[in-house]
Amino acid sequence: MITSIGISKSKRRPTLAQAALLVAFVNSSLTLAQDATLGSDLGELDCVIEPHMVIDLSSRVDGIVETMEVERGEFIEKGQVLVRLESSVERAAVATAQGRANANAEILASNVSAEFAQRRNDRVQELHRSDAVSTDQLDEIKTEFELSRLQLERAEENQLIAKLELRQAREVLNRHTLRSPIRGIVVQHYLAPGEAVEEQPIMRLAQIDPLRVEVIVPVMAFGTIKVGQRAIMRPEPPMEGEYQATVTIVDGVADASSGTFRVRLGLPNEDYRLPSGLRCRVRFLPMPEEPSPGTTTVAGQDPQLPKIQAAIEAKPLPLKLIKTGVTPTEVAAQRCQTIGPITDASEAARIMTAIAGQATQLRLREESHSSVASYLLLAPPQPSLKDSRALTEKMAAAGFNDFYIFWRGPHKGRISLGVHRNKAYAEERQTQLDELGFESELVPRTEKRTRFWLDVELLPQITALDLAAAEQTRGKADWTASRCETVAEPVQQGQTLAGASAPR
Numbered sequence: 015m016i017t018s019i020g021i022s023k024s025k026r027r028p029t030l031a032q033a034a035l036l037v038a039f040v041n042s043s044l045t046l047a048q049d050a051t052l053g054s055d056l057g058e059l060d061c062v063i064e065p066h067m068v069i070d071l072s073s074r075v076d077g078i079v080e081t082m083e084v085e086r087g088e089f090i091e092k093g094q095v096l097v098r099l100e101s102s103v104e105r106a107a108v109a110t111a112q113g114r115a116n117a118n119a120e121i122l123a124s125n126v127s128a129e130f131a132q133r134r135n136d137r138v139q140e141l142h143r144s145d146a147v148s149t150d151q152l153d154e155i156k157t158e159f160e161l162s163r164l165q166l167e168r169a170e171e172n173q174l175i176a177k178l179e180l181r182q183a184r185e186v187l188n189r190h191t192l193r194s195p196i197r198g199i200v201v202q203h204y205l206a207p208g209e210a211v212e213e214q215p216i217m218r219l220a221q222i223d224p225l226r227v228e229v230i231v232p233v234m235a236f237g238t239i240k241v242g243q244r245a246i247m248r249p250e251p252p253m254e255g256e257y258q259a260t261v262t263i264v265d266g267v268a269d270a271s272s273g274t275f276r277v278r279l280g281l282p283n284e285d286y287r288l289p290s291g292l293r294c295r296v297r298f299l300p301m302p303e304e305p306s307p308g309t310t311t312v313a314g315q316d317p318q319l320p321k322i323q324a325a326i327e328a329k330p331l332p333l334k335l336i337k338t339g340v341t342p343t344e345v346a347a348q349r350c351q352t353i354g355p356i357t358d359a360s361e362a363a364r365i366m367t368a369i370a371g372q373a374t375q376l377r378l379r380e381e382s383h384s385s386v387a388s389y390l391l392l393a394p395p396q397p398s399l400k401d402s403r404a405l406t407e408k409m410a411a412a413g414f415n416d417f418y419i420f421w422r423g424p425h426k427g428r429i430s431l432g433v434h435r436n437k438a439y440a441e442e443r444q445t446q447l448d449e450l451g452f453e454s455e456l457v458p459r460t461e462k463r464t465r466f467w468l469d470v471e472l473l474p475q476i477t478a479l480d481l482a483a484a485e486q487t488r489g490k491a492d493w494t495a496s497r498c499e500t501v502a503e504p505v506q507q508g509q510t511l512a513g514a515s516a517p518r
Contacts, residue, residue: 058295061229063249063281065222065290067196070204070215073099075189079207079216084200089286090219092197097216101190108187111180121173124166129400131155131162196221199286222290224482227259227279229296233268239277240264242371242473244299247281249292257281257288259296260480262371280371282482301475351479354467355381362466372479375471380464387461389440393417393429394453402429405452412450433459 077099084096138155141147198221205216227247231239243261259279268275279296281288356362359378366376396402402419406429409417417429431447431454434440440456447454470479 065220067221097192099190104187111183114176120169124169131159135159223283225281355465377469391431
């Protein structure tokens with residue numbers, strides 16, 4: 015248990031010299047702390063509020079602007095359609111490719127020819143065993159059977175190529191629709207409907223949540239400002255109020271001519287209350303004093319307390335141990351938070367970059383699992399393709415037309431009655447087939463998925479993660495931050511800050 019030290023009420027009072035020593039030490043400690051604070055107080059410095067990111071939206075293809083979907087000054091979401099280019103030729107190409115992909119007459123004809131060649135081959139085999147036909151005739155029939163089978167495979171390959179061409183045509187069409195890569199605001203239009211796009215930007219976008227605050231700091235303060243340090247920013251009139259920002263970048267190179275260096279701060283602006291482009295004044299707050307090596311500081315504890323305790327121990331007074339009810343593990347767990355689940359490693363890297371100013375250590379964990387992605391509804395296996403076709407004719411006569419015969423793969427020859435992502439919908443369709451008198455089998459289709467967890471050890475002055483900047487990396491976040499379940503000893507290679515445990 016963590017203990018704090020208090021002076022017990024003993025009948026024997028401390029000597030006057032001991033009390034004087036304790037008071038003098040406390041006053042000296044407070045004076046040193048005040049001097050350190052004054053030394054790090056630079057007063058208010060000039061600053062400029064800038065957008066977090068400015069983008070000139072361009073097109074990968076040349077064309078004519080058909081419509082502008084947003085106006086200057088309009089707020090936009092990530093993925094929102096901004097510009098549409100003239101695409102009548104591309105839409106026609108998609109329609110043509112769609113028709114080729116849906117055409118299956120060649121496959122049906124090849125299938126009929128292959129079935130006929132198989133029946134004929136079987137009959138000639140029987141006649142050859144009874145010496146009714148010659149070996150040359152048997153060889154001719156076998157060759158025709160193989161050619162018909164290859165013709166069916168070629169028809170299936172042609173349809174597969176047609177589907178790939180359809181996908182390509184859709185991708186070309188999608189290039190004529192420009193979407194926003196960020197969540198922000200439209201700053202300027204460079205082109206208007208009817209104008210040509212030829213290797214030039216169409217519009218300018220700006221991300222103003224979070225904002226960037228650029229500060230020019232005298233070189234005499236170099237080394238006193240740290241990443242993660244807090245500051246108070248006041249914008250120029252007519253904007254009012256004070257806003258808390260966090261240092262994200264401290265330049266490591268000073269400007270010799272002006273005797274200054276640059277510092278950048280991040281400023282959350284979720285409600286878009288502050289515009290960019292304003293001048294401002296900023297005041298840096300002092301960093302909490304770090305404990306000296308070999309001492310342990312509990313969150314919320316006065317940094318001078320270990321020194322005072324050392325002075326008291328040097329001249330012992332009657333002391334009493336007071337239990338606080340907080341264990342070391344619980345205190346350590348408050349310094350560690352876990353973000354997750356995160357869908358991919360690239361997104362995790364962006365989050366790590368966004369919150370780097372709040373952490374002393376970051377550890378990324380990977381977790382893989384298999385889950386059911388969809389449900390395939392299949393008719394029972396049939397003895398031959400002929401029987402499968404006969405079953406489809408019965409289904410069509412009963413009013414059920416949503417089916418497909420697998421020509422290859424693990425379900426070759428079986429009838430697919432639909433693919434559903436929702437199991438309830440699949441079971442409902444299975445019930446409808448049962449009512450029509452057709453048996454069916456529900457086959458789950460699984461896929462392997464990977465997700466990531468990010469363990470964050472917080473800086474001493476931070477009590478909880480600020481995820482505003484991290485959420486801006488994708489505009490919408492479906493992950494959360496929670497306290498680590500357990501905290502291990504200093505992390506070894508391959509371990510995480512949270513040990514082997516992870517949120518479930």
